[in-house]
Amino acid sequence: MTGREPRPNEIAADIDPAQMEPSAGLVYIGRVHSPWTDRAECPRNMVQARERQKTAEVLVDAAWRPALRGLSRFSHAILLVWLDRSERNLIIQNPAHADNPTGTFSLRSPVRPNPIGLEFVQLLEIDEENGIIKVDAVDCLDNTPLIDIKPYFASTDSIPEAKKSSQL
């Protein structure tokens, strides 16, 4: 954990998941190799990431490479990553872009009780034998652990009408 500076009006939970007995265990299945090696330069979301026009590569561990069969039929996928350099105990956060302190579950901040990131990516190339997937962009740091890959289905995952109201 590199630790980010606390900001005014942030509130920690009474418990810290990083210090608790886990309810369940994750295994890393690979790594994401991204152009971003420190937090300051890392895009905050996928809109910013795509603007940088830099591709990224996912390296899947040998044991799981056969599970890539069929993925190349899909144009897009969802990568699940474990944001291993994030704090886990904040319930109220005060991001620079927000007007007011707000709850962790209304943010996509990496700081959350289980710091899982979702990367909605376009699949550019898949080398099943060597476990290498080239994607259009990611917004996570280089060497972030990979925990799952799911095909993206427009029928269930695309909700163009989803809205955020401006009312507090």
Add this chain to the structure above:
Amino acid sequence: MTGREPRPNEIAADIDPAQMEPSAGLVYIGRVHSPWTDRAECPRNMVQARERQKTAEVLVDAAWRPALRGLSRFSHAILLVWLDRSERNLIIQNPAHADNPTGTFSLRSPVRPNPIGLEFVQLLEIDEENGIIKVDAVDCLDNTPLIDIKPYFASTDSIPEAKKSSQL
């Protein structure tokens, strides 16, 4: 783990994440209360789930309820759940609806090395004080552990042009 029957031509990995030393630990932060109490009746995906026209409730543990502040501004959210009754070791699966055995990462099957499910839901009501969120539908079993809640952003998460090609 209730165990599902193995099907012809399925292939297990050489390693079983359920038996391995975890790379990282998850903490449960609540539970999903759904109408589905056994696998046979559980919808296979969110399209099927919505057809049943049954709402579901998420119960968030007390420690994390303040983190719900601001979520009611969003029309939709992504629930991350831990599919605690799923096997974790299959790399090739042979689902009833597929033409051929295919890789785990080209399926949304609950059987995967880290059995995390994504539920793309509409938010109907949020009771922050009691940690209760009513959503339009879910496709997971009753009492499935909750591990995260993220607001859905159409700008990054909605990809209506995402395609699956019919070519093998």
